[in-house]
Amino acid sequence: MLESFFVRALIAGTGVAAVAGPLGCFIVWRRLAYFGDTLSHAALLGVALALLMEINITLSVFTVATLVALALMALQRRASLSADALLGLLAHSSLAIGLVCLAFMTWVRMDLMGLLFGDILAVSKTDIAIIYAGGAAVLVVLALIWKPLFAATVSPELARAEGMNPARADLLFMLLLAGTIAIAMKIVGVLLITALMLIPAAAARRFAATPERMAVMAAAAGILAVVAGLFASLEWDTPSGPSIVVAAMALFLLSLAPIPATQRN
Amino acid sequence: MDQSATPPRAVQPLASLTNAGVSRSGRWLVRGVSLTVQPGEIVTLIGPNGSGKSTSVKLALGILDPTEGNASRRKGLRVGYVPQKLAIDWTLPLTVSRFLRLTGPVREDEAKAALAETGIAHLQASELRNLSGGEFQRAMLARAILRKPDLLVLDEPVQGVDFNGETALYELISKIRDRLGCGILMVSHDLHVVMAATDKVICLNGHVCCEGAPHSVAEDPAYRQLFGERASTLAIYQHHHDHTHLPDGRVRHADGTITDDCHPGDGHHHHGHKGHEKHDHA
Numbered sequence: 001m002l003e004s005f006f007v008r009a010l011i012a013g014t015g016v017a018a019v020a021g022p023l024g025c026f027i028v029w030r031r032l033a034y035f036g037d038t039l040s041h042a043a044l045l046g047v048a049l050a051l052l053m054e055i056n057i058t059l060s061v062f063t064v065a066t067l068v069a070l071a072l073m074a075l076q077r078r079a080s081l082s083a084d085a086l087l088g089l090l091a092h093s094s095l096a097i098g099l100v101c102l103a104f105m106t107w108v109r110m111d112l113m114g115l116l117f118g119d120i121l122a123v124s125k126t127d128i129a130i131i132y133a134g135g136a137a138v139l140v141v142l143a144l145i146w147k148p149l150f151a152a153t154v155s156p157e158l159a160r161a162e163g164m165n166p167a168r169a170d171l172l173f174m175l176l177l178a179g180t181i182a183i184a185m186k187i188v189g190v191l192l193i194t195a196l197m198l199i200p201a202a203a204a205r206r207f208a209a210t211p212e213r214m215a216v217m218a219a220a221a222g223i224l225a226v227v228a229g230l231f232a233s234l235e236w237d238t239p240s241g242p243s244i245v246v247a248a249m250a251l252f253l254l255s256l257a258p259i260p261a262t263q264r265n
Numbered sequence: 266m267d268q269s270a271t272p273p274r275a276v277q278p279l280a281s282l283t284n285a286g287v288s289r290s291g292r293w294l295v296r297g298v299s300l301t302v303q304p305g306e307i308v309t310l311i312g313p314n315g316s317g318k319s320t321s322v323k324l325a326l327g328i329l330d331p332t333e334g335n336a337s338r339r340k341g342l343r344v345g346y347v348p349q350k351l352a353i354d355w356t357l358p359l360t361v362s363r364f365l366r367l368t369g370p371v372r373e374d375e376a377k378a379a380l381a382e383t384g385i386a387h388l389q390a391s392e393l394r395n396l397s398g399g400e401f402q403r404a405m406l407a408r409a410i411l412r413k414p415d416l417l418v419l420d421e422p423v424q425g426v427d428f429n430g431e432t433a434l435y436e437l438i439s440k441i442r443d444r445l446g447c448g449i450l451m452v453s454h455d456l457h458v459v460m461a462a463t464d465k466v467i468c469l470n471g472h473v474c475c476e477g478a479p480h481s482v483a484e485d486p487a488y489r490q491l492f493g494e495r496a497s498t499l500a501i502y503q504h505h506h507d508h509t510h511l512p513d514g515r516v517r518h519a520d521g522t523i524t525d526d527c528h529p530g531d532g533h534h535h536h537g538h539k540g541h542e543k544h545d546h547a
Contacts, residue, residue: 029354030354154357155351157328158367160326161348205358210358211359214358
């Protein structure tokens with residue numbers, strides 16, 4: 001069954017969406033959308049470095065995204081530029097540097113479209129193994145730090161005052177974000193990873209009564225979007241990333257539809 | 266946990282600041298603050314906006330590290346904190362019941378009791394973001410109480426609460442102190458009126474201006490008339506500063522001199538600093 005590229009893509013996409021949904025909830029709650037964008041754009045720089053130094057691409061992307069996250073946290077503390085401008089600056093310059101580096105490496109034949117927008121044809125058995133091993137690790141760590149991370153999301157000062165360690169939870173969350181970007185890159189492409197985290201979480205919001213339920217529903221919505229998007233991509237020969245994001249957006253719009261009978265105040 | 270009220274004793278304080286200050290990009294938010302909170306003691310901070318009340322509280326809690334001086338807390342101290350503001354994104358599904366369990370497990374019957382005490386028993390299943398300002402304050406207070414803290418820190422706990430509710434909450438706070446024997450560090454939203462049960466009032470204005478015991482309005486017919494039934498829970502803290510903070514950040518002293526800064530030992534102060542009690546000459 002794994003011989004079919006399409007089945008491989010479905011399995012890989014499902015694994016990615018299951019991890020992206022819960023992390024996406026924290027991105028929405030903490031208003032980190034632009035932050036996530038910056039990290040995922042830096043992934044392209046990671047790809048360029050991996051090709052240049054001939055190391056594993058996933059590992060390289062994870063490392064670069066982590067370094068950018070740490071740099072951002074340090075720079076925001078100095079705060080000479082507004083956080084907003086700083087993120088925009090880093091997001092686009094890392095994307096541009098990545099593209100320029102790739103263009104210089106004339107000996108590498110790289111499908112740039114696949115990098116930017118995802119490529120279902122490129123998903124290998126090794127990729128699936130990486131996605132599921134990495135994804136499981138991300139979810140386990142997220143479950144372990146859930147309580148302090150959630151408390152820090154409501155109020156870092158409250159969490160700190162009452163004996164929790166929000167700084168450590170924040171740091172681990174950055175690592176999880178970097179890890180998710182590294183495994184999601186192949187399916188949705190660097191430009192659209194944040195969308196796969198954000199949009200399913202936004203779609204789940206209205207139906208979730210607790211934060212945990214919202215995380216599970218976001219994962220489910222993401223998986224639904226991946227399946228629908230990949231079928232559409234196969235059917236109309238569109239790039240997989242945008243197709244998945246369009247499917248997620250459709251789910252989000254559906255979630256806005258009025259259903260007064262089941263709503264209570 | 267069910268101990269009776271312990272009078273303030275000279276034991277190791279729950280939290281203390283010693284000449285502590287915080288500076289941000291070359292400006293002192295607050296400087297030279299010394300205070301202690303003993304078990305069973307209620308300490309109230311007053312002062313104008315931007316005088317460093319919240320900053321001092323955060324120093325005492327260890328949320329901020331002092332740029333100079335010292336901040337210390339007793340080892341293993343259990344804290345209940347009601348911050349001045351909480352900014353919760355509307356996308357976060359959070360009920361009152363879940364909010365009570367934010368930093369630790371809580372028994373269901375105790376949660377119900379705490380909500381009943383703060384007067385919002387009917388809101389247990391409500392979304393936090395749908396609460397009014399006053400209801401939100403009560404939910405935060407219920408959460409802090411439920412932790413059975415050694416030190417209860419309340420940053421403007423009655424903001425947004427109506428006239429009668431304020432009296433009831435102040436009564437509840439002093440009841441909690443008696444029941445848990447905890448120390449309370451509180452920021453008052455009023456410059457002159459504090460909770461009557463307050464043991465010590467500290468007036469801040471970028472530094473400790475003066476400190477002392479409040480004069481209970483209950484004893485004074487004039488104030489009783491002014492405040493009516495509130496009189497038993499509120500007290501007036503009367504004090505006169507020996508200097509004025511000018512809009513440009515400089516300081517005009519009682520002797521007419523103007524300086525850039527304001528320190529207890531700068532020779533312009535006759536009294537009022539360093540724990541000198543200076544109050545209630547009414």
